[in-house]
Amino acid sequence: xxxxxxxxxxxxxxxxxxxxxxxxxxxxxxxxxxxxxxxxxxxxxxxxxxxxxxxxxxxxxxxxxxxxxxxxxxxxxxxxxxxxxxxxxxxxxxxxxxxxxxxxxxxxxxxxxxxxxxxxxxxxxxxxxxxxxxxxxxxxxxxx
Numbered sequence: 183x184x185x186x187x188x189x190x191x192x193x194x195x196x197x198x199x200x201x202x203x204x205x206x207x208x209x210x211x212x213x214x215x216x217x218x219x220x221x222x223x224x225x226x227x228x229x230x231x232x233x234x235x236x237x238x239x240x241x242x243x244x245x246x247x248x249x250x251x252x253x254x255x256x257x258x259x260x261x262x263x264x265x266x267x268x269x270x271x272x273x274x275x276x277x278x279x280x281x282x283x284x285x286x287x288x289x290x291x292x293x294x295x296x297x298x299x300x301x302x303x304x305x306x307x308x309x310x311x312x313x314x315x316x317x318x319x320x321x322x323x324x325x326x
């Protein structure tokens with residue numbers, strides 16, 4: 183079964199074009215990581231290769247700007263290493279890392295602040311502000 187799957191993947195009428203393109207992207211990505219400084223390589227990646235243009239995704243605008251400045255060097259190196267390349271296109275494509283979506287740490291209220299907010303809450307008539315202060319104090323008490 184694995185032979186027939188491999189044959190299908192490599193056949194031109196099957197997924198041969200996709201497999202060939204994937205192999206090309208893997209080689210291109212490895213070369214890209216060799217060329218760029220490590221901090222830029224960590225914040226960017228080769229996204230595609232189409233119409234002889236290498237498409238690179240950068241995680242933010244600063245990285246994209248630096249890569250655009252390096253585009254002539256990247257282009258020359260890709261060409262020297264055997265890739266038919268006529269251009270480098272850099273796009274900002276923010277990555278969705280779990281680390282970037284951190285929940286902000288909640289800081290507990292000081293004893294003095296808690297006492298002053300409690301006194302303020304007690305002095306207010308029943309209102310949305312009083313309810314909000316009571317909820318804030320209750321959440322603060324749970325954190326301690």
